[in-house]
Amino acid sequence: MSESLTLDQLNQIMADADLLKSKEEIEVALDQLAGGITERLSSSMPVVYSIMNGGLIFAGKLLPLLSFPLEVGYMHATRYRGETQGQTELQWQALPSCPMDGRTVLILDDIFDEGNTLAEVVEACKAQGAKEVITAVLINKVHDRKNTDLQVDFCGLDVEDRFVFGYGMDYRGYWRNAEGIFAVKGL
Numbered sequence: 001m002s003e004s005l006t007l008d009q010l011n012q013i014m015a016d017a018d019l020l021k022s023k024e025e026i027e028v029a030l031d032q033l034a035g036g037i038t039e040r041l042s043s044s045m046p047v048v049y050s051i052m053n054g055g056l057i058f059a060g061k062l063l064p065l066l067s068f069p070l071e072v073g074y075m076h077a078t079r080y081r082g083e084t085q086g087q088t089e090l091q092w093q094a095l096p097s098c099p100m101d102g103r104t105v106l107i108l109d110d111i112f113d114e115g116n117t118l119a120e121v122v123e124a125c126k127a128q129g130a131k132e133v134i135t136a137v138l139i140n141k142v143h144d145r146k147n148t149d150l151q152v153d154f155c156g157l158d159v160e161d162r163f164v165f166g167y168g169m170d171y172r173g174y175w176r177n178a179e180g181i182f183a184v185k186g187l
């Protein structure tokens with residue numbers, strides 16, 4: 001575990017960060033995502049899972065834009081655990097909170113980076129009997145280090161290959177609340 005950060009250091013991280021996507025750009029992307037998801041799933045009565053913690057804000061912003069019947073659940077799977085490098089092993093801190101047997105499942109997560117998290121979550125949902133598993137992410141990080149062949153069904157925005165925070169994504173546990181997508185200086 002890396003050393004904890006002080007208030008001054010955390011404020012400096014924000015002051016030095018580069019804004020990659022503004023609130024306005026994200027809102028446009030959310031509207032487009034909602035349109036596509038509605039077209040595909042409005043007759044499916046899906047159960048929509050957000051992957052905690054990162055998926056929290058994405059889900060909170062997207063769900064009110066979907067005006068069709070759905071159920072909401074959560075699961076908590078973590079690979080980075082407050083660090084800037086992912087671990088090989090995905091740690092489940094909360095298993096899916098509602099039954100998915102025979103259901104259409106929509107998984108919401110903040111970022112598709114190396115892809116391990118979403119790939120493993122999709123497999124877990126299939127193993128639990130989901131009829132189909134659809135994935136949506138706010139951000140896809142563009143690089144050639146994807147560890148999976150999984151193709152995300154719905155993606156809001158592409159970002160460059162830097163460590164990002166905001167809109168649910170953390171820098172060492174902090175700044176998930178930042179209203180925009182920022183890249184940490186030097187990372």
Ligand SMILES: O=P(O)(O)OC[C@H]1O[C@H](OP(=O)(O)OP(=O)(O)O)[C@H](O)[C@@H]1O
Nearest residue numbers: 052053054078079080113114115116117
């Ligand atoms: O595509 P990958 O390289 O697997 O990374 C993406 C995952 O990493 C982050 O979760 P994290 O493990 O940091 O847990 P958290 O959501 O609790 O912060 C993020 O929320 C995604 O779930």
Ligand code: HPA
Nearest residue numbers: 113162163164165169170
């Ligand atoms: O760039 C990132 N930022 C925050 N969390 C993440 N999880 C995977 N990649 C990232």
